[in-house]
Amino acid sequence: MSAPKTVGILGGMGHAAAIDLMARIHRLTPRTREQDGIRLIVDSNPATPDGNDALLRGGPSPAPMLAAMARGLETRGAEFVAMASSTAHAFQFDIERAIGVPFVSMIEEAGAALAARAPGPGTTIGLLAAEGCLHSGLYQSELARRGLSSVVPEGAARDEFMDLLHAIGAGDTGPRSTRRLAGVGARLARDGATLLLAACTEASLVLTPETAPAPLIDAMEVLAVAVVDYALGRRALPPPFAWTETGPA
Amino acid sequence: MSAPKTVGILGGMGHAAAIDLMARIHRLTPRTREQDGIRLIVDSNPATPDGNDALLRGGPSPAPMLAAMARGLETRGAEFVAMASSTAHAFQFDIERAIGVPFVSMIEEAGAALAARAPGPGTTIGLLAAEGCLHSGLYQSELARRGLSSVVPEGAARDEFMDLLHAIGAGDTGPRSTRRLAGVGARLARDGATLLLAACTEASLVLTPETAPAPLIDAMEVLAVAVVDYALGRRALPPPFAWTETGPA
Numbered sequence: 001m002s003a004p005k006t007v008g009i010l011g012g013m014g015h016a017a018a019i020d021l022m023a024r025i026h027r028l029t030p031r032t033r034e035q036d037g038i039r040l041i042v043d044s045n046p047a048t049p050d051g052n053d054a055l056l057r058g059g060p061s062p063a064p065m066l067a068a069m070a071r072g073l074e075t076r077g078a079e080f081v082a083m084a085s086s087t088a089h090a091f092q093f094d095i096e097r098a099i100g101v102p103f104v105s106m107i108e109e110a111g112a113a114l115a116a117r118a119p120g121p122g123t124t125i126g127l128l129a130a131e132g133c134l135h136s137g138l139y140q141s142e143l144a145r146r147g148l149s150s151v152v153p154e155g156a157a158r159d160e161f162m163d164l165l166h167a168i169g170a171g172d173t174g175p176r177s178t179r180r181l182a183g184v185g186a187r188l189a190r191d192g193a194t195l196l197l198a199a200c201t202e203a204s205l206v207l208t209p210e211t212a213p214a215p216l217i218d219a220m221e222v223l224a225v226a227v228v229d230y231a232l233g234r235r236a237l238p239p240p241f242a243w244t245e246t247g248p249a
Numbered sequence: 250m251s252a253p254k255t256v257g258i259l260g261g262m263g264h265a266a267a268i269d270l271m272a273r274i275h276r277l278t279p280r281t282r283e284q285d286g287i288r289l290i291v292d293s294n295p296a297t298p299d300g301n302d303a304l305l306r307g308g309p310s311p312a313p314m315l316a317a318m319a320r321g322l323e324t325r326g327a328e329f330v331a332m333a334s335s336t337a338h339a340f341q342f343d344i345e346r347a348i349g350v351p352f353v354s355m356i357e358e359a360g361a362a363l364a365a366r367a368p369g370p371g372t373t374i375g376l377l378a379a380e381g382c383l384h385s386g387l388y389q390s391e392l393a394r395r396g397l398s399s400v401v402p403e404g405a406a407r408d409e410f411m412d413l414l415h416a417i418g419a420g421d422t423g424p425r426s427t428r429r430l431a432g433v434g435a436r437l438a439r440d441g442a443t444l445l446l447a448a449c450t451e452a453s454l455v456l457t458p459e460t461a462p463a464p465l466i467d468a469m470e471v472l473a474v475a476v477v478d479y480a481l482g483r484r485a486l487p488p489p490f491a492w493t494e495t496g497p498a
Binding site for chain 1: 263268
């Protein structure tokens with residue numbers, strides 16, 4: 001087997017997300033000796049402007065900083081780059097065009113995993129994600145592209161869900177949060193969802209396949225599996241970004 | 250308050266060590282907003298040659314790779330560098346002279362923490378560390394410099410201790426390992442130790458202040474506290490390495 005590829009990881013949104021992704025990669029990496037692991041070059045930068053604020057309220061865009069961080073990872077030897085935040089994938093294009101190595105998208109990997117798991121075309125996915133992520137339609141358009149439907153919390157249920165994510169983010173990760181989030185998932189199931197996607201750290205923290213009211217796929221776990229597969233050469237990497245003939249000159 | 254300093258972290262020896270240090274830094278960082286965290290630039294490289302093999306059996310030295318990794322962290326903006334491995338500090342000088350920013354030494358920080366905690370000069374510290382770390386005398390000389398004594402597992406007890414660390418590293422982190430490691434600590438206490446230092450990931454994993462047979466200080470936790478203090482400007486950083494007039498030209 002050739003040496004594993006070096007992985008670049010963008011994190012800091014929130015701060016523990018890079019640690020979560022690294023721990024999942026570590027757990028998924030087979031090794032006989034400690035030296036058999038995968039090299040991870042990480043930039044965990046909590047000073048990155050808040051993606052939700054940028055997407056919802058016109059706050060400063062994190063795109064220039066994310067692009068600079070990704071270039072730095074490439075300069076240091078990263079052979080591909082991944083990012084531990086669903087919402088920040090709204091700026092995926094800005095990152096991709098800043099680097100010459102492939103960007104492995106959590107949105108696309110989760111879409112592929114859901115399509116593989118869905119019982120058939122038209123299957124409806126219930127999305128548990130942060131406000132900016134839902135608002136930007138990242139997962140909705142990815143799923144539509146694959147012939148899948150999606151439902152998200154709406155109206156008062158949406159406000160309640162966002163309050164819950166905020167409380168979990170502030171440390172309220174007990175059984176009451178699990179019950180409340182399971183309630184959000186159950187409402188999505190009543191709206192037609194046969195699969196749930198946990199696409200934010202807060203949902204991953206309190207909802208497990210055992211406590212979820214419908215089969216649950218975790219976007220961060222899907223990304224970790226993909227990163228390990230690409231790094232170990234089990235799957236061929238997507239090509240790096242290239243301007244198309246119809247794109248900007 | 251001025252912006253927190255950017256921290257460079259060397260890891261990969263073993264692979265989970267950087268994750269452990271990052272999680273401790275995250276837990277110790279006060280924040281009101283997610284953006285208030287500390288930027289961590291990390292190179293977790295399990296391909297780094299095994300420090301124990303280099304120190305005990307003349308295997309390839311990790312020094313050139315560690316120096317190159319540290320330079321890379323500085324280039325990316327790290328304002329100081331720390332390393333998540335006691336044993337690799339045998340190569341601290343090679344790292345320090347490769348960079349122009351301060352290196353925060355886990356050995357020196359642990360020595361200072363033990364001196365502050367020791368009831369008086371001559372206090373004996375029991376060292377729970379990997380074979381190469383014990384063999385190189387890193388902690389022993391640091392403690393001697395501060396007027397403290399040290400005891401380490403010797404002879405058959407040392408062999409048994411190393412077997413135990415190996416078993417813990419391979420995943421055997423249950424209560425039996427805790428009992429066995431507490432037994433090693435109890436033997437060091439009988440040899441005069443009034444404080445124990447957990448200076449390897451394996452010891453941190455299974456021994457806590459509650460299960461230890463004597464007051465326990467964890468070197469990785471001490472390093473995490475120091476990193477947060479330096480990053481937030483609560484303490485002044487040590488100066489970067491400089492050739493002295495009596496040193497090499």
